[in-house]
Amino acid sequence: MSEIKIQIKNLYKIFGKNSKSALEKVKDGVNKDELLEKYNHVLGLKDINLDIKEKSIQVVMGLSGSGKSTLIRHINRLIEPTDGSVVVDGDDVLKMNDESLRNFRRKKTAMVFQRFALLPHKTVLQNTLFGLHIQNIDENEANTRARKWIDRVGLSGYEEKYPQHLSGGMQQRVGLARALTNDGEILLMDEAFSALDPLIRKDMQDILLELQDELHKTVVFITHDLDEALKIGDRIAILKDGIMDQEGIPADILLKPKTKYVKDFVEDVNRARVIKAKHIMSTINGQDISNAMVVNQDDFIDRFIDKVISEKPNCIIVKDKQDKNVGYLSSTRLAEILKR
């Protein structure tokens, strides 16, 4: 199907003076606590394998200290791994020299940070075109491109303001505009919305999804919030103490949690609000589809559940955006999903 954009293989990261010898200990099965207590090294990541598909949003989720930031920083090599490989578009990021690494960062990736990391001495406009400025792109062109994205994130009129004058939500819009202006195919977002209050956060999520619909970037999105992960992610990877517990589509994470950690995570979620029709549909093969109700594949269950209850259809047909039948849902299946 779609191509793999970022391939992370057997990635290990151990913080400390003698990480190579600590690596052997970890490979022999020493866990994070023991490594810290006995050997005074911090286990950042252990044997991470993750294929990230082109043009999809890959969420990485986990509690504080689980290694999310460490993982995302390996993709543009802000952190050097202790072992393993990171391949983007077939190129090994770890084999790049300084110059080609800089080029890779300039052309292919852009990053949005949890605490915004804007340049305090530059205006919104200057911040936004920072990535282009560094590449010595013609001032006029850079300006036009930056203004376009400032406008898209809803900040026109604020071009000449300094970051300190903006609210957190607005600052992160600048962060997003700065990343989008760079026009890399890969967007790295490290808890980009975690510092914002709920309403603004929802706004930003909507902006991101809206933009993604037209831009089709490969997004790696870090969060510690399950609702956010389910809302945004095409796929979700769950990290715990540097180990990847589970990786899959949101519905699988919800419906088939592999470990207790994941189970605890997903326990209190309102499933009707996070599971889409396409996640639970079965393929059509000769069922009776008379008296059927039609839903869109991207509809969440709670969008049509009331109608199902009142109309009691025989079955539910799931269509895609082009109005093609892609699957069906039975009420039994629905009930099964929603019962706790």
Add this chain to the structure above:
Amino acid sequence: MEKLFLSEFPELSRETLRFIKKGFDTSYRAFSREYGDTIEAVFDPVLYFLVWFEKLLQNSPWPLVLICFLAIIYFGSRKISVTVGSLFAFLLIGIFGMWEDTMSTVSIIGVCTLLSIGIGIPVGVLMAKSERAQRICTPILDVMQTMPSFVYLIPVVMLLGIGKIPGLLAVVIYAIPPIIRLTNLGIREVDSEVLEAADAFGANPRQKLFQIQLPLALPTIFAGINQTIMMALAMVVIASMIGVKGLGQPVLKAITNQYFAMGLFNGLAIVALAIIFDRVSQSFGHRIQQHRSGARE
């Protein structure tokens, strides 16, 4: 015997001590005979510039010089009060016959400050970039700052004799530590997250230095420049002992001849200069800080 040993510190014999000191001095003298001229030649351009600048200030019509000063003071501080205060200070200095000496002092302070900035900022940057440079420079700076200022004069005079350049050197050596230290500090204090963002967007080390680290460190660097100017002013009196012209010489003369009034007037002129330099450089530093925090709409 034993009593004597405890009551008096067991010191090297006078012979040995004299031998050590003499050996040290002789070899330094040999060094200065060998290289003194070369080193002096290196400073020739600085000397020309200093002399030219001093003559310029002294020989131009005083109203013109005064107007230039006031313009610089106003644009530096953007404060009417400071400008008017400076006007009165300069008028008083002129009326009490200290105009020429003041011009000498201003010129040497100006040149010393420029030299200190030119040398101090790169050294500070180096210290911020390399742990090893920091480990080497810190103790040297400590010594430079605590060594009694008179001691600087000795090797400089031995090397270069008496005159403007040795005086200038002594002043620069004495006044340069703050600017080095604060450049280093300012750069190290730059938010690591901002630097990480610059890395993530592919900035190279030069771009990071000039577009992020130095601009963000500027207010701190400016505090260093301010301190450097103040220290240079303090040292200028001492350096007058080795031939630096200016307000320091009359002070020296006043001390030897016990002319209290003369000492007081020249002392007050130095104080006035110090206050003017301080107010202007401080409010200038303050302004760039406001600018970066966005207070200027």
